[in-house]
Amino acid sequence: MAPSDMDAVIESEGFTQLPISLFHGDQAGQLPEHHKDPFDRMLIAQAQAEGLVIVTCDDKIKMYGVKTLDAKS
16 A cells, blocks of 8 residues: 655655656557556556656566566565
């Protein structure tokens, strides 16, 4: 369960919020269908647009050419 003061926790840890823009949504809709999960497709589109790294153990995400950090233990 997320803390009730999630915004404060995010800020205190040095993270910033990344809003979902219309551009991100448009880009997610144009991605090849390697991955069917719409939330993951949005993360991929945001990572591509913003030059971000996705921490994941999902090999399908790597098929989009985004930078990833392996989350496998």
